[in-house]
Amino acid sequence: MATSQEVESDNDSEGESSDDPERQALDYVSRVLSTVALQDKTRRPPPTLTMEFQDGLQHGGLDLKKSPVAGEDGEVTPQLLLLPFELILHILSYLEPRFILGVLPLVCSTLRDIVSEKVTWKVRVQKNISSNFPVVEQENFDWPSACIELEEHLSHWSDIRKIEHFSLADGHYASIDAVLLLQGGSLCVSGSRDRNVSLWDLRNLGDGQEKVKALGAEKTGTHKGWAWSLAACDNLVCSGSWDSTMKIWDIGAEGQQVGEIRGRAAILCLAFLPDILVAGSYDKRVSVYDPRASRPLIKCRKIHSSPVLSLVADDRHIVSGSEDRTLVVFDRRVNAVSQRIQLENYLFCMSYEAPQLWAGDNQGLIHVYGSHGGTFQHLRVLEITV
Incomplete structure (x- = not known):
């Protein structure tokens, strides 16, 4: 059993994973996504006012x-x-x-x-x-x-009959696992298991003139593995893939590629800030990069014991959730883990705007945390019903 020190330490001695990314991805989907079954729990009704x-x-x-x-x-x-x-x-x-x-x-x-x-x-x-x-x-x-x-x-x-539906069917031929809206919803970036990242112009929705562009010059696809995660900062978009690469695209220059970073393992989640790019990967690491540098890697920490599924970041914290059912808070100022929270379920997605962190888990629950003095506290859990 790994000690806390072993989990949180830098471990650069391990070589890059040699597993086939396609097999890794299929195993991940089978384990994490396809077998999710909501637990039968007696939940209290939401409190009233x-x-x-x-x-x-x-x-x-x-x-x-x-x-x-x-x-x-x-x-x-x-x-x-x-x-x-x-x-x-x-x-x-x-x-x-x-x-x-x-x-x-x-x-x-x-x-x-x-x-x-x-x-x-x-x-x-x-x-x-x-x-x-x-x-x-x-x-x-x-x-x-x-x-x-x-x-x-x-x-x-309230009235679904008034909502317009559009099908953008020409850009991908496989499942889409990441979608990102840009510029107030006028542009859309999508990542798919067909290995392509596509840029959509949505300003002409409904008239049959929606323009789509597959990013990258490779005929085999934008990436060599499933395009799994997306993040944006200003006009720059980063796509992460099961081929262990992160590619950076300039949307202001019609989606031209302006950078590429090779990680150690499949990139499952991203956070893009003006000064850093943060990636959570299949090999349990959270890595921090400076995309502008010739040697972009700033730090790489194995702070989880299972793949990193979700993360958020700001100028003070990097918060990551893992399949190991932990929520880890990394303090950028002291360059160390400041908090580790054990969870009943693992988190798929997170959204953070200080002082509130919202996170969705694999049982269909939304957890709300509050940040006070650098410490995150669990405030409430919400059950979303349809």
Whole structure:
């Protein structure tokens, strides 16, 4: 059994893996992807906001059990505002939140007070979502803006009949395992098991004029193995493959190749920052590169005991998840592992915007972590139902 020191140490003495990348990829898919079965667990239903709202009603500026009354300044209150507050909120629910914010405060002081009270927006959110919102408590949370964003998002996806579907069928002939949208969704990069990385121009979606370009000059494909991972930084896109290479493409120059880095093993995940490129690989390593240098490798650490499946990075941390069911936090400033979290399941994907880290595991759960003082703490787990 490997010790913690052995797992976390640099180990440059091992040679490059000689396993066939195609066989490795098939073994990986069979083990990690194809055999995933959701565990039968008795999960608690998502908590509701009922008690939170009751506290808000008792301590907030408005009392939902009383009707608004005319102000002491003699302002005449419309008869509508003499209705119970619950009915007023129900009537307001038929109005767009942007209209409520922009127009109602100009009508009278009572409506202005209603619109400015956060409980008004909390109640409105509760009608749309049954779980905790926001997922992570935040100081000075902007409830009106959050309500607008939430309702517009729900409206966009509420009626699937209004959603347009497009099939981009000419660019690949095998399964697509990585997709990346660029430039506000006008461009798309896709990586496939046909070994190609394709660049799509989506600005003419629906008129049959979508342009697709296979990146690279090789007739056998962009890579010599499955194109498995993608990451972007500004106009540069990096593609990682089971052939152990990372290729860098300049989207601003119509997808010309501007760099190539050869790793030790299959590249399963990437994070691309202005100063570094981080790669997680099949040989359990997390490697850091400077793509601008003639010798790009900066450091290579075997900090996991199984293949690295997902990672994120910023100017302070590199966070990686592995098939060994661990989440490892690497502190770039001290050049060492600062935290290791043991998980019940392994993580497939992660998204990080300080101070929140969201991660999806192989059991269909989303885990939310918060970063405080350089330490990540598990805050909540969400079950996504369809």
